[in-house]
Amino acid sequence: MRFVVPSETVRKGAAIAGAVLGLGWLSGLGAHTAASTRLPPPALGRPAPHLAAGWPAPPAGPLRSRPADGSPAAPTTHDLAARLRYTSWPRGAATASAARPEVDCRKAKCIALTFDDGPGPYTTKLLGMLAAHHVKATFFLIGGSIRGREAVVRRELAEGHAIGDHTWSHPQLSVLSDGAIRSQLTRTLGEIRRATGGGTALMRPPYGATNRRVAVVTRHMGFAQILWSVDTNDWRDRNSAIVAHRAVSWARPGGIILMHDIHPTTVNAVPKILAGLARRGFTFVTVPELFGGRSLKPGQTYFDGPVPRPKNPRKDVAPRPKGPGASPHAAAGTPVSTTGGAPPGR
Numbered sequence: 001m002r003f004v005v006p007s008e009t010v011r012k013g014a015a016i017a018g019a020v021l022g023l024g025w026l027s028g029l030g031a032h033t034a035a036s037t038r039l040p041p042p043a044l045g046r047p048a049p050h051l052a053a054g055w056p057a058p059p060a061g062p063l064r065s066r067p068a069d070g071s072p073a074a075p076t077t078h079d080l081a082a083r084l085r086y087t088s089w090p091r092g093a094a095t096a097s098a099a100r101p102e103v104d105c106r107k108a109k110c111i112a113l114t115f116d117d118g119p120g121p122y123t124t125k126l127l128g129m130l131a132a133h134h135v136k137a138t139f140f141l142i143g144g145s146i147r148g149r150e151a152v153v154r155r156e157l158a159e160g161h162a163i164g165d166h167t168w169s170h171p172q173l174s175v176l177s178d179g180a181i182r183s184q185l186t187r188t189l190g191e192i193r194r195a196t197g198g199g200t201a202l203m204r205p206p207y208g209a210t211n212r213r214v215a216v217v218t219r220h221m222g223f224a225q226i227l228w229s230v231d232t233n234d235w236r237d238r239n240s241a242i243v244a245h246r247a248v249s250w251a252r253p254g255g256i257i258l259m260h261d262i263h264p265t266t267v268n269a270v271p272k273i274l275a276g277l278a279r280r281g282f283t284f285v286t287v288p289e290l291f292g293g294r295s296l297k298p299g300q301t302y303f304d305g306p307v308p309r310p311k312n313p314r315k316d317v318a319p320r321p322k323g324p325g326a327s328p329h330a331a332a333g334t335p336v337s338t339t340g341g342a343p344p345g346r
């Protein structure tokens with residue numbers, strides 16, 4: 001049984017949606033098993049392992065302060081912004097990306113394509129399509145799917161895409177214990193590091209199911225929570241024309257589009273999506289590029305990035321357009337409180 005309701009309505013009923021959509025995700029992934037993983041949680045107060053090793057030193061900034069609640073100090077936003085610039089590029093891959101000029105999404109009309117739940121059997125085909133059009137995207141990876149496809153993950157990075165942590169077995173994090181949340185993220189991070197030699201400071205909670213506890217754990221681990229502003233519902237509607245139409249017509253400047261590279265119908269929709277969005281004047285960016293030098297706070301939830309500044313503020317101040325797939329959050333790039341319940345997702 002499935003619900004078919006507008007996405008903004010679903011955002012408010014995430015607990016139900018999570019349970020229902022969980023079945024959809026599992027069926028979509030085929031043989032994937034939801035094995036529980038119980039790795040020992042990293043000790044808080046020490047730098048998260050992926051942040052401690054291998055990353056360039058953050059620029060000099062203010063001293064870290066201890067939060068008022070006595071919890072260990074999280075990385076400063078300044079630190080995270082510095083690390084995000086390197087999220088896409090593990091050591092040795094920097095030269096491959098050097099030719100790409102920096103995009104300023106406060107000036108350009110940017111859009112971030114994101115693909116979840118891979119790597120999968122169609123990811124290589126997708127990478128070929130993206131490379132043919134020099135388009136960069138962001139992949140949120142399932143740790144349990146990386147083994148055997150390490151070369152695909154390395155290729156994602158080598159070709160300039162960004163990657164993020166999408167947990168080990170795709171559970172609804174908001175109902176797990178803190179230790180289980182950490183384990184889901186840590187284990188996947190280990191696989192990413194094993195495959196690529198680098199880490200990531202981006203994560204996406206499965207189904208978009210996040211809450212205050214997920215925010216606290218991800219803050220301590222140094223992850224920004226990246227949600228989305230356009231949900232193509234490609235997991236439900238396995239129809240390339242429908243998926244392409246939604247991605248192209250619901251896109252707004254600064255938007256983050258949610259898709260899944262485990263569905264062949266989605267991958268086959270990509271050429272139309274690229275052509276349609278290019279025709280609308282969008283510049284394709286990775287999630288780190290979308291936020292540029294902005295400070296992404298660990299633990300905070302982001303639904304979209306900045307919008308271009310109007311050229312003439314007196315004449316051209318328009319409210320953020322609203323559409324069927326548009327974010328319900330008014331301020332572009334503004335961190336959203338995670339206390340109001342979990343939005344839906346896949």
Ligand SMILES: [Zn+2]
Nearest residue numbers: 116117206346
């Ligand atoms: Zn997912």
